[in-house]
Amino acid sequence: MGSSSPFFMICILHSIIAMTSGSLMMFYMKEVYTFGHGVQTATNLLGSTPHDQLLIKTSDSFSGLLLLAIGLLLFMVSFVNDRDFQPFFAKGCMILHVFMVMWRIYFERKVEDLAWDCLRQTVGDVLLALSWLFFLVYSWREKYD
Template sequence: MGSPSAFFVICILHSLIAITCGALMMFYMKEIYTFGHGVQTATKLLGSTPHDQLLIRTSDSFSGLLLFAIGFLLFMVSFVKDREFQTFFAKGCTLLHVFMALWRIYFERRVEALAWDWLRQTVGDILLALSWVFLLVYSWREKYD
C-alpha cells in the first residue's frame, strides 16, 4: 500500500467519522448527550428554559452541519493525487487535532458538566492526530528509502 492509497484510506475513515458525528449531532443530540455523558449531565447540557433549549439545539444543529460539511470535504480531498498537497494537508490536520486536544485540556475541563469527559475526548483527538502523523512518517520513509 503506497502513500497515496494510505492517504485515501485515512481521509475516507476521517470522512466517515465526521459525517456520522455531524448527522448524529443534527438529528439525535439528546440521545448523544445521554449516551456520552449520562442522563444527569445531558439534562444540564440541554438547557433549563425553552429559550435556552432552542438556542442549544440550534447551535448543535449548525455544529453538526459544519462537521458534516468537513466530512464531505475530506471525502473530496481523498481523491487528490499530489503528494505535496497530501503532506501539507496531513500536517494541517495534525495541527488541527493537536489544537483541539489543547483546547480540551485548557478550557473544556474547567466546565463543570464536562469535567469527567475531557480526558476521553482528548485521547480521541490525539489518536486522530496520530493517524495523520502515521501517514507523514510513512510517506517520509517511502520518499527517502
C-alpha cells in the same frame, strides 16, 4: 499507488467519523448527550429554559452541519493524488487536532458537566492526530528510501 493509498484510507476514516458525528449532532443530540454523559448531565447540557434549549439545539445543529461539511470535504480530498499536497494537508489536519487537544485541556475541562468526559475526548483527538502523523512518517520514509 504508493502513499496515496494510506492517504485515501485515513481521509475516508476521518470522513466517516465526521459525517456520522455531524449527522448525530443534527438529528439526535438529546440521545447522544444521554448516551455519552448520562441522563443528569444531558439534562444540564440541554438547558433549563425554552430559550436556552432553542439556542443550544440551534448551536448543535450548526456544529453538526459543519462536521458534515468537513466530512464531505475530507471525502473529496481523499481522491487527490498530488504527492506534494498530501503531506501538506496531513500536517494541517494534525495541527487542527493538536489545537483541539489544547482546547479540551485548557478550557473544556473547566466546564463542570464535561470535566470527566474531557479525557476520553482528548484521547480520541490524540489518536486522530497520530493517524496523520503515521501517514507523514510513512510518506517521509517512502520519499527518502
